[in-house]
Amino acid sequence: MARKIPLIPTLFLLPSLLFLGIFIYFPLVQNVYNSFFDFSVFSPTKEFVGFASFQQLLQDEVIVAAFINNVKYAVISVLFQVFFALVLATILEDKVFRRIAPALRVIYFMPVMISISVIALLFTFVYNPQMGLLNSFLELIGLENLATPWLGNATTAIYAVIAMSQWQSIGFITMLFIVAIQKIPKELYEAADIDGAGKVRKFFNITIPQVKETMFVNVLITVTGSILVFNEPFILTGGGPGFSSTTLSVLMYEQGFGKDNMGYASAIATLIFVLSAIFALIQIRVSGTGKDD
Amino acid sequence: MKKMLLFSIFLLLLSSVLSACNSNDATTAATEDGKVVIDFFHRWPNEPRKSFYDEKIKEYMEANPDVHINVNSVLNDSYKEKIKVLVSSDDLPDIFSSWSYSFAENLVSSEKIMPLNDVLSEDQEWSSSIIESQYDGFKFDEETYGVPFTVDGKAFFYNKAIFEENNIAVPKTYDEFIAALDSLKQAGYEQPLVEGLTDTWAISHYLGTIFERVVDPAVLEKDYTPETGEFTDPGYIKGLEIFEQLAGYMGDVSTAMDHEAARNMFAAGEVPVLYMQFAEIKMVEEASDVEFGFFDFPEVEGGKGDPTALTGAPEGWMVSKNAPKETVDFLKFLTSAETAAEFTKTDGQLNAVKGAVTPENVNATSQEAYELVTNATSTAPWFDNAVNINIADVFMRGGQELATGQSTPQDVMKNVQQEAKSLRE
Numbered sequence: 001m002a003r004k005i006p007l008i009p010t011l012f013l014l015p016s017l018l019f020l021g022i023f024i025y026f027p028l029v030q031n032v033y034n035s036f037f038d039f040s041v042f043s044p045t046k047e048f049v050g051f052a053s054f055q056q057l058l059q060d061e062v063i064v065a066a067f068i069n070n071v072k073y074a075v076i077s078v079l080f081q082v083f084f085a086l087v088l089a090t091i092l093e094d095k096v097f098r099r100i101a102p103a104l105r106v107i108y109f110m111p112v113m114i115s116i117s118v119i120a121l122l123f124t125f126v127y128n129p130q131m132g133l134l135n136s137f138l139e140l141i142g143l144e145n146l147a148t149p150w151l152g153n154a155t156t157a158i159y160a161v162i163a164m165s166q167w168q169s170i171g172f173i174t175m176l177f178i179v180a181i182q183k184i185p186k187e188l189y190e191a192a193d194i195d196g197a198g199k200v201r202k203f204f205n206i207t208i209p210q211v212k213e214t215m216f217v218n219v220l221i222t223v224t225g226s227i228l229v230f231n232e233p234f235i236l237t238g239g240g241p242g243f244s245s246t247t248l249s250v251l252m253y254e255q256g257f258g259k260d261n262m263g264y265a266s267a268i269a270t271l272i273f274v275l276s277a278i279f280a281l282i283q284i285r286v287s288g289t290g291k292d293d
Numbered sequence: 294m295k296k297m298l299l300f301s302i303f304l305l306l307l308s309s310v311l312s313a314c315n316s317n318d319a320t321t322a323a324t325e326d327g328k329v330v331i332d333f334f335h336r337w338p339n340e341p342r343k344s345f346y347d348e349k350i351k352e353y354m355e356a357n358p359d360v361h362i363n364v365n366s367v368l369n370d371s372y373k374e375k376i377k378v379l380v381s382s383d384d385l386p387d388i389f390s391s392w393s394y395s396f397a398e399n400l401v402s403s404e405k406i407m408p409l410n411d412v413l414s415e416d417q418e419w420s421s422s423i424i425e426s427q428y429d430g431f432k433f434d435e436e437t438y439g440v441p442f443t444v445d446g447k448a449f450f451y452n453k454a455i456f457e458e459n460n461i462a463v464p465k466t467y468d469e470f471i472a473a474l475d476s477l478k479q480a481g482y483e484q485p486l487v488e489g490l491t492d493t494w495a496i497s498h499y500l501g502t503i504f505e506r507v508v509d510p511a512v513l514e515k516d517y518t519p520e521t522g523e524f525t526d527p528g529y530i531k532g533l534e535i536f537e538q539l540a541g542y543m544g545d546v547s548t549a550m551d552h553e554a555a556r557n558m559f560a561a562g563e564v565p566v567l568y569m570q571f572a573e574i575k576m577v578e579e580a581s582d583v584e585f586g587f588f589d590f591p592e593v594e595g596g597k598g599d600p601t602a603l604t605g606a607p608e609g610w611m612v613s614k615n616a617p618k619e620t621v622d623f624l625k626f627l628t629s630a631e632t633a634a635e636f637t638k639t640d641g642q643l644n645a646v647k648g649a650v651t652p653e654n655v656n657a658t659s660q661e662a663y664e665l666v667t668n669a670t671s672t673a674p675w676f677d678n679a680v681n682i683n684i685a686d687v688f689m690r691g692g693q694e695l696a697t698g699q700s701t702p703q704d705v706m707k708n709v710q711q712e713a714k715s716l717r718e
Contacts (some may be wrong), residue, residue: 015442040399041403151491
């Protein structure tokens with residue numbers, strides 16, 4: 001009878017373990033294995049090259065450019081999605097907006113439900129240099145000197161791509177914060193009211209400490225998401241012009257499926273995995289999550 | 294007992310996963326009612342070609358009741374990717390469309406493509422009905438691996454009304470061309486030449502032709518072969534400078550749009566000149582009633598290349614090594630004179646079957662284009678098919694950087710030479 005208890009949970013775990021093993025861990029190991037070979041999808045054989053792909057990785061200037069783009073993505077996403085979304089959530093939960101908050105929540109959440117490919121195609125029209133909404137709007141308000149071909153300009157392309165991501169994802173992060181804020185005991189705010197604290201003071205001294213765990217999860221989501229980001233730049237700009245809006249994932253895809261350097265693409269994939277693992281580990285350490293008091 | 298249960302559940306799960314993986318292998322076999330199944334894969338899910346091929350398949354299946362054809366199609370870039378995946382997964386369709394030269398060569402290197410020399414020599418009547426020179430892009434080591442079907446070429450198309458209005462003659466040389474662009478600019482066309490530079494292949498088409506004009510053909514041949522390519526000839530720098538100069542006439546919107554948008558601008562009469570494929574003639578005609586003509590990429594003074602070489606390569610059909618023998622018959626059907634004539638009538642694209650392009654099924658512009666293609670002194674494949682894709686990519690990305698002013702021709706060539714070096718090793 002004593003063995004019966006671990007058996008049932010094991011049975012429940014088994015399918016997911018099996019699927020994780022087959023679809024996540026096995027490909028992961030195989031990818032690392034592949035990165036030591038040079039091969040194309042057409043070649044019947046793989047050629048062992050040892051660490052050559054990783055050496056190439058270290059010398060490749062495009063990798064650096066792509067990584068910088070990923071970092072830009074991460075920094076802007078954290079600033080905008082985590083901090084701004086928290087502010088947004090707080091405002092939406094404020095008594096003043098109680099009546100229209102549900103409607104606003106839906107509005108902010110709407111983009112999350114649309115497929116990213118659809119959004120990216122939509123934004124190619126927004127950014128279109130001739131008939132795009134953005135440039136037309138700028139002209140309308142008399143700022144036509146600011147109108148540029150956003151996606152075709154090497155300096156603005158990556159920011160235009162990032163901006164679209166923010167628009168899409170902020171609703172999701174806001175929703176997570178709203179849930180967290182709703183779980184904060186009301187007594188804390190009442191006590192603060194009695195002590196005479198203003199809204200800003202309550203935000204910094206009650207809301208932020210109370211949603212720390214959620215904040216950590218959100219930072220993790222946005223940062224790892226930023227390292228993996230692929231759809232947005234790939235559909236909007238294809239990484240161009242030049243390499244100005246290429247990210248690591250786009251580069252990996254181009255190397256693998258565009259230029260058929262499967263080994264090198266595997267090496268880039270390994271790099272992406274290592275980077276996101278490092279970031280996740282750092283964040284878990286720093287925030288000391290799990291030790292909920 | 295419990296252990297047994299656990300083990301049997303594990304086995305059950307595992308077997309279901311494994312059988313799911315295996316289910317794809319059975320596709321080449323005959324269906325239950327004894328029909329031979331041919332998997333047919335092409336790259337035109339868009340009209341009018343999708344309907345055309347659907348119709349043809351129906352026609353063929355009616356004539357051959359013992360054959361069933363499965364058809365599948367995805368568009369251009371996705372096609373390139375999907376066919377690569379299919380090749381590597383042993384799931385190659387029986388008959389499929391392919392570009393010529395390096396794209397075909399890559400597929401052939403998988404050793405899964407059927408060599409067609411015997412098939413072609415067995416049926417001379419059919420094989421000789423296709424223009425001889427168009428086979429070149431599918432020939433590797435004396436063996437033919439594909440049957441060319443569509444032919445194409447690239448030229449500058451110009452809006453006749455705008456040229457007449459501003460008294461501009463069709464340019465014969467590169468300098469005349471630049472002068473024409475300048476006077477169009479003065480006439481108020483801010484971007485007299487337009488191109489969708491987000492489509493990197495559009496850049497490669499420009500560069501390919503420019504290099505044909507300015508670089509010695511012998512040097513090109515040496516450089517385009519990965520084992521011997523060095524790309525040290527000063528002609529390449531000159532070529533990139535020419536592209537940079539032309540990009541100056543494309544306006545800064547060009548790097549933010551694709552070729553289709555550029556074509557629409559040309560069709561709307563907003564832009565007087567566009568570098569375009571003959572295959573697109575019908576699309577422009579259907580989109581507008583702009584009257585247009587075309588001229589070959591003009592001769593470059595002092596260029597060491599061939600001043601009249603035409604850029605453009607055929608596309609055709611390939612057959613998988615393991616395809617059922619009926620596939621060859623279907624291939625002959627697809628490339629027959631009747632299919633070809635009907636194809637060009639429906640689609641407007643020119644084809645390589647002799648006598649299938651006539652004044653009855655194409656208009657005067659296309660007829661003129663067809664004569665240019667078939668009479669060209671030499672045809673050069675599309676640049677991204679002519680060189681190794683890694684080299685092409687450096688040139689194409691570099692072209693974008695030249696257009697946005699991020700880079701110089703010298704820098705681009707330095708990257709190209711580096712890439713060429715690593716390919717030689």
